[in-house]
Amino acid sequence: MESLRGVRVLVTGASTGIGEQMAYHYASFGAQLVITARREKVLQQVVDKCLSLGAQQAFYVAADMADESDPDRVVELALEKLGGLDYLVLNHIGPSPFSMWTGDVEHVRWLMKVNFFSYIQMAWKGLAALEQSRGSLVIVSSLLGKMPSPFVAPYTSTKFALNGFFGALRHELGMKNSNVSISICTLGLIDTPNAMDKVKGVTNVPAYPSSEAALNIIITAATRQPELFYPWFTYIVTLTKDWFPSVTDYIIQNSYNYIP
Numbered sequence: 001m002e003s004l005r006g007v008r009v010l011v012t013g014a015s016t017g018i019g020e021q022m023a024y025h026y027a028s029f030g031a032q033l034v035i036t037a038r039r040e041k042v043l044q045q046v047v048d049k050c051l052s053l054g055a056q057q058a059f060y061v062a063a064d065m066a067d068e069s070d071p072d073r074v075v076e077l078a079l080e081k082l083g084g085l086d087y088l089v090l091n092h093i094g095p096s097p098f099s100m101w102t103g104d105v106e107h108v109r110w111l112m113k114v115n116f117f118s119y120i121q122m123a124w125k126g127l128a129a130l131e132q133s134r135g136s137l138v139i140v141s142s143l144l145g146k147m148p149s150p151f152v153a154p155y156t157s158t159k160f161a162l163n164g165f166f167g168a169l170r171h172e173l174g175m176k177n178s179n180v181s182i183s184i185c186t187l188g189l190i191d192t193p194n195a196m197d198k199v200k201g202v203t204n205v206p207a208y209p210s211s212e213a214a215l216n217i218i219i220t221a222a223t224r225q226p227e228l229f230y231p232w233f234t235y236i237v238t239l240t241k242d243w244f245p246s247v248t249d250y251i252i253q254n255s256y257n258y259i260p
């Protein structure tokens with residue numbers, strides 16, 4: 001963790017949940033931070049706490065990732081404030097209903113902008129700076145980006161898109177002997193207020209602590225590992241889900257309290 005003192009970090013979706021917890025961990029390791037999300041007042045509070053925890057510097061920028069120019073603007077501002085970038089941690093997600101798909105294509109289009117297009121835009125904008133610093137690009141994804149599940153079709157599709165895109169980009173960077181590492185983080189259910197609100201009474205799948213998830217993401221990035229699976233069994237699920245597809249489907253469809 002000593003190696004994180006003074007590192008320059010941009011964390012998205014840091015007003016709450018796992019992003020907020022990552023900001024606090026980075027702060028307590030003495031990093032220099034720029035955080036972003038939409039709600040300015042909340043971001044200000046997170047920045048204040050980061051400074052009190054030991055961040056060398058902490059700034060926020062309010063931005064809406066559905067806006068086509070905001071992803072670039074946020075990276076530009078981070079580069080200007082921090083003078084470069086060591087970690088670009090892409091973590092934000094737009095709100096999406098936990099319900100059966102009812103044909104709202106417009107919502108999927110919007111969610112793709114927030115959860116996918118803004119990620120690739122920010123990654124491209126930050127890549128040269130990461131190359132210079134031998135930095136890391138961190139993509140916070142989900143088990144639902146490896147295995148489709150009911151009630152979250154729009155969300156699942158954005159996570160599959162991220163895994164596909166950044167998996168391909170990682171090959172390309174490797175083939176170019178790039179300095180930049182890409183860590184793709186596969187998370188199971190984490191106890192953030194937004195996630196808990198959605199699944200309350202619907203599933204008995206255990207939720208894991210957001211602070212620990214955040215720390216695992218930070219360690220994965222700092223050690224330049226290509227993948228994180230947290231909690232550990234998400235790795236087993238990813239490996240075994242295709243061995244007996246009908247058993248997997250049965251388990252998935254019966255792990256929710258759903259009455260037709």
Ligand code: NDP
Pocket residue numbers: 012013014015016017018019036037038039042063064065066090091092093094095114140141142143187188189190191192193194195
């Ligand atoms: P939260 O819903 O708690 O936080 C989402 C963050 O994104 C907030 O800071 C929110 O702030 C910001 N945000 C929402 N919409 C926008 C927008 N249009 N533009 C910019 N920022 C926006 O998410 P979690 O902490 O639960 O999840 C974090 C990551 O972990 C996500 O990538 C998620 O997919 C992944 N993950 C989470 C799991 C879980 O169970 N919690 C499970 C698997 C993966 P604001 O409202 O201020 O904009």
